[in-house]
Amino acid sequence: MSAQVRLVEVTDVNRAAVAALRVHPAQERFVASVEKSFQDARDNPDANPWFRAVHDGDEPVGFVMLSWDVVPGPELRGPYFLWRLLVGADHQGRGYGAAVLDEVVALLRAEGATELLTSCVPGEGSPEPFYRRYGFVPTGETDEDGEIILRLDLGSRP
Template identity: 60%
Template sequence: MTGPMELVEITGENRDAVCALRVRPGQERFVASVARSLEDAAATPEAEPWYRAVYTGGEPAGFVMLSWNVPPGRSGLLGPYFLWRLLIDARHQGRGLGRAVLAHVAGLVRADGGTELLTSHHPADDGPGPFYEKLGFRPTGEIDHGEVVVRLVL
């Protein structure tokens, strides 16, 4: 990382710069763009979307979005805390930024009373599965829309 990592609210001033972030070629099939993520958040208020731009060195370097403390019983939603999107710009990958974001988010969830953080990923050889496994996420045995559901116990 080129400086400390911070999570920053997305505003009219930084929206275009955050939406311009892109993963490496070939990774697009694993994570939606920031613009698509913001559209999904607006279209799915029942998922309790919470999102932030990831900054390092004073510039946008990524995006993270969770379902934040979803009340039990909402059909079709995993939770209460579900990592919905994690995107690190291609220029900032491989420097520990994704790990730093997840550690920070896990701390926020724990402080909010959460006992686990769920996410899901495509079960492809070149997908993000090993990344999540290294961070302590373990399969729950569930499959959601063709993706493997994994859990990090907090």
């Protein structure tokens, strides 16, 4: 993998290429599409959606979206919640997912955050093992859709 992995603002110039990214068909039940993510961001402004394209050099290889610095409540987990992490099917297995999380963790630490939450659907093919390898641990909670809630202590990462 190239050392040029970076998080890039989604603009009119790169939006179509980012939206065209797809996970493997078997992963579609676990990871919403980029277009669905854009729609969720528009429909949920209270979640303070923050999203970026993941580029390796000039090529989009993934997408990440968080709820950024929200007041937790019945409808919102936070203050920082990893809402989406998608690496295109053709780009998986190259370390991009962990590299994206490394970038996100650095940004969150700069904001003074101490934890990052996420959720995932359990089952065969779930991203849960990836998140656990990275350092996320289950909180014991599930959300209204049955997804397990995971927490990353930002102090636990180098």
